[in-house]
Amino acid sequence: MTTSETSRFVRLRVDLVMEVTDSGALGGAALDRIAGDEFMPDDERARSQGAVRGDDAEALAHLVDPFDLVSAVPGVELAQASWSSELTDYDPDSPEWELGVDDDYEGESDLDDEVAGDDEGDVAAGGGGRL
Structure with a gap:
């Protein structure tokens, strides 16, 4: 239960x-999503299409929407x-990939320093985006 002494944000x-x-x-689904975005400016559309090819x-970063x-x-x-998306070397047998293991997590995140941005959901160059 949230009280006045606890944060309402999780x-x-x-x-x-x-x-x-x-x-x-x-890639085709990402290109379709980009083409169907009526609010995306043409110059950004061209950059996004080039990026997902x-x-x-x-491509995955253009299709995943945290709101969903x-x-x-x-x-x-x-x-x-x-959110962001990157290629990774995945080895399901490696202890490094055990669920619930996050050696880098110390209760803080680089996300803590971010300021709420626009709410267009555009994906920025480099495979990420912000709502």
Whole structure:
């Protein structure tokens, strides 16, 4: 229960590793999403289309929307989101990839220093974006 002495804001950390099984389908879906965005300026559209061609991580970042993860959760409203996508060497047998293991987490994050930005959901160059 939230009281006046506790924060009403909750940071939810989610770490996903996905295997790209069809790079063409992924890239095509990202290009379709970009083409269908009526609010994206033409110069940004051209940059985004170039970025997703041949870059699965960039394509995925254009298709994942954190709002979709929480929009059906009752009693919450998304205040801020940022996300990124990168290629990684994944070894499911390595202890490094055990669920719940995060040696770098010390209760703080580089996200703590971010200021709430625009709410257009645009994906920035480099495979990330912010709502």
